[in-house]
Amino acid sequence: MFEQAFKNIDDVLWKEAGCTTELDYTEQTSWMLFLKYLDDLEKEKAMQAELKGKPYEYIIDEQHRWSTWAAPKTPEGEFDHNNAMTGDDLIAYVNGELFTYLHGFKQRASGPDTIEYKIGEIFGEIKNKFTSGYSLRDALEYIDALSFNSQKEKHELSHIYETKIKNMGNAGRNGGEYYTPRPLIRAMIQVVNPQIGERIYDGACGSAGFLCESYDYLRQGELTTSQLKILQTKTFYGKEKKSLAYVIAIMNLILHGIEAPNIIHINTLAEHSDDIQEKDRYDVILANPPFGGKERKEVQQNFTIKTGETAFLFLQHFIKNLKAGGRAAVVIKNTFLSNSDNASKALRQELLESCNLHTILDCPGGTFLGAGVKTVVLFFEKGAPTRKIWYCHLDPGRSLGKTNPLNDNDLKEFVELQASFEDSDESWTVSINDIDQEFFDLSVKNPNKADEEPLRDPEVIINEIETLDAESVEILEGIRGIL
Numbered sequence: 001m002f003e004q005a006f007k008n009i010d011d012v013l014w015k016e017a018g019c020t021t022e023l024d025y026t027e028q029t030s031w032m033l034f035l036k037y038l039d040d041l042e043k044e045k046a047m048q049a050e051l052k053g054k055p056y057e058y059i060i061d062e063q064h065r066w067s068t069w070a071a072p073k074t075p076e077g078e079f080d081h082n083n084a085m086t087g088d089d090l091i092a093y094v095n096g097e098l099f100t101y102l103h104g105f106k107q108r109a110s111g112p113d114t115i116e117y118k119i120g121e122i123f124g125e126i127k128n129k130f131t132s133g134y135s136l137r138d139a140l141e142y143i144d145a146l147s148f149n150s151q152k153e154k155h156e157l158s159h160i161y162e163t164k165i166k167n168m169g170n171a172g173r174n175g176g177e178y179y180t181p182r183p184l185i186r187a188m189i190q191v192v193n194p195q196i197g198e199r200i201y202d203g204a205c206g207s208a209g210f211l212c213e214s215y216d217y218l219r220q221g222e223l224t225t226s227q228l229k230i231l232q233t234k235t236f237y238g239k240e241k242k243s244l245a246y247v248i249a250i251m252n253l254i255l256h257g258i259e260a261p262n263i264i265h266i267n268t269l270a271e272h273s274d275d276i277q278e279k280d281r282y283d284v285i286l287a288n289p290p291f292g293g294k295e296r297k298e299v300q301q302n303f304t305i306k307t308g309e310t311a312f313l314f315l316q317h318f319i320k321n322l323k324a325g326g327r328a329a330v331v332i333k334n335t336f337l338s339n340s341d342n343a344s345k346a347l348r349q350e351l352l353e354s355c356n357l358h359t360i361l362d363c364p365g366g367t368f369l370g371a372g373v374k375t376v377v378l379f380f381e382k383g384a385p386t387r388k389i390w391y392c393h394l395d396p397g398r399s400l401g402k403t404n405p406l407n408d409n410d411l412k413e414f415v416e417l418q419a420s421f422e423d424s425d426e427s428w429t430v431s432i433n434d435i436d437q438e439f440f441d442l443s444v445k446n447p448n449k450a451d452e453e454p455l456r457d458p459e460v461i462i463n464e465i466e467t468l469d470a471e472s473v474e475i476l477e478g479i480r481g482i483l
Contacts, residue, residue: 002153002160005142012139018129022168027244029164030251031126032070032143037254038119039066040148059116064101069093071144079141090133099123115260118250125243125265151257158212158255165207165248180206180288180331181367184377185213187411188286188329191359191379191418194218196227198235198283203268203317205238208249210286212256219257232258237282239268269295269313272302273320281323288331289314291373305350307343312336315347315378319354322382328355334362334374337442348440352432355380359418362393362444366400376444379418385432392417392427393446425449 009029013019019028042058042065049056062068072080085093106120130136147153166179189210194200196218202210218231236258240246246265253261291311300306303316311332322328336344337360351357359379367375380386396410417427425448435442 002146002156005146006160006164008142009139012135012142016130016132016135018131022164023244024129026164026168026248027126028129028139029143030247031122031128032139033146033161034122034247034251034254035066035070036143036146037148037251038115041259043067044149059119064098066144069098070140079144084137085133086137087133090136091128091130094128094130094136099128112264113260113262118260118263121265122247122250126247154255154257158252161252161255162212165209165252168248179369180209181406182209182213183406183408183411184331184363184367185209185286186217186408187415188377188379189214189217190415192284192286192327192329194284194327196223196230196235199237200235200284200286201237201282201321202285202287203239203321204287204289204314205240205249205263206245206288208238208252208261208263210288211236211238211249211261212252214284214286215253215256215258233260233262236262238263239266240264241267267299268317269299269302269310271317273304273316276320278323281321281326283323283326285318285322285326285328285330287314287318287328289318291333305343305346307347309343312343312347315351319351319382322355324383326382327380328382329377329379331363331375331377334376334444337376337444340439345439348442351378351380352386352435352440355382355386356384357386357389357442358421359390359392360442360444361414362391364394364396364400367406369402369405388429388431389435389442390418390421390427390429391444391446393444395426 006029010025013025013028019025038060042056042060046056046058058065060066067073069085072083074080102119102123104120105116106124109117109120111117128136130139146157148157162182168179194214194217200211200214202208205211215231215236218235223231236253238249238261240249240263243265246263249263250261253263289311291309294308295310295313300308300313303313305312305316307313315330315332315336318328318330337348339345357378357380359377361377361379363375363377365374392414394410394414396406398404400406414427417424421429423429426446428447
């Protein structure tokens with residue numbers, strides 16, 4: 001039922017001139033889903049309050065509630081077509097009144113960690129792209145048929161929503177950054193092994209994949225009311241710079257079961273690294289920061305090691321934000337391990353001296369569809385210097401691509417071997433004493449295999465071509481904007 005509803009909504013959006021990509025489809029579906037979810041949540045809380053004989057104060061006033069303007073019902077509970085706005089009236093109401101009212105919550109909220117503030121943030125960033133009120137009416141009726149009442153329904157909806165995010169993330173760079181494969185995220189979480197009561201952070205959270213998967217990991221088994229409250233309010237923290245990704249992160253966490261996600265819409269790197277206090281640091285950091293971007297000079301001044309490479313600034317940010325004894329797993333492009341520029345060398349030295357970089361996972365080409373670069377995952381703990389590094393070369397035994405992506409079985413052996421840092425044909429240990437103390441080169445060189453020039457797989461070549469094509473489109477659009 002849910003899958004068909006999403007397909008129907010996409011079919012409606014396809015007819016809209018302002019909606020041309022998977023990004024638009026996900027964005028427009030998200031704001032409608034959010035308001036439907038909020039209406040169901042408020043009804044549930046009002047019912048619970050009534051059973052206890054207590055009044056319930058609604059967040060959204062009556063005239064702006066979903067059940068008033070989007071899906072009015074007759075006394076018999078049927079859809080009230082006579083009182084439902086449509087056509088130009090509906091578009092005028094949504095653009096001129098509804099979004100303005102919802103955006104105003106940001107100023108009226110008591111703080112950024114409230115659901116009211118999230119409402120204001122979302123509707124200050126997102127825009128209604130429907131131009132036909134008849135199309136919008138169709139989409140609203142499809143959304144209204146979805147239910148958020150049970151955990152099973154939320155789980156099914158979150159699964160379908162994740163599929164939309166995956167399609168959006170792989171649609172090209174305009175979607176923000178590359179979609180991190182969920183099997184890789186799950187393996188990173190298993191190695192880091194977060195516990196209830198620890199604070200988990202992603203400063204480049206994108207669609208909040210790391211936080212959602214961490215929630216699912218910690219949610220297993222029977223939990224007490226106190227533990228559930230800790231998961232809801234004091235466990236997951238994220239920051240995201242891009243508007244669309246921020247909105248999707250909020251919606252993704254909500255669908256996974258977190259009512260008021262602690263996601264802040266901000267440029268993480270604008271914070272000065274020396275301003276962080278121990279009480280504000282985190283127990284666990286899981287992230288795949290954007291790479292290849294360039295930050296302005298004033299942003300670089302916030303960091304000890306000055307560099308325009310976004311990923312390197314994020315790595316410094318994560319080291320600073322990790323508690324003593326805290327654990328981290330961070331995806332980064334593999335050239336970081338051997339780049340000879342001063343910033344790369346200084347950052348590798350900082351990482352080795354301030355943290356125990358105990359594991360480096362070498363990911364195969366094609367792990368990130370369309371990325372065209374290879375990546376590694378750095379696993380480290382804050383507070384003690386590195387003594388030895390356990391390397392693992394991930395070899396799924398096949399070429400990865402759109403029809404053959406990374407799966408959980410591909411990472412099973414890595415997780416098992418990593419638990420005891422066991423050496424094998426594809427894993428080995430290097431002492432810090434064997435690492436060059438001038439350049440701190442951490443290159444992945446498997447001593448169990450003879451050096452050979454690897455033949456590039458056609459799928460990897462295609463991925464690189466797709467990436468270059470996407471970059472060309474961006475450059476041409478930039479030139480077109482100047483003309």
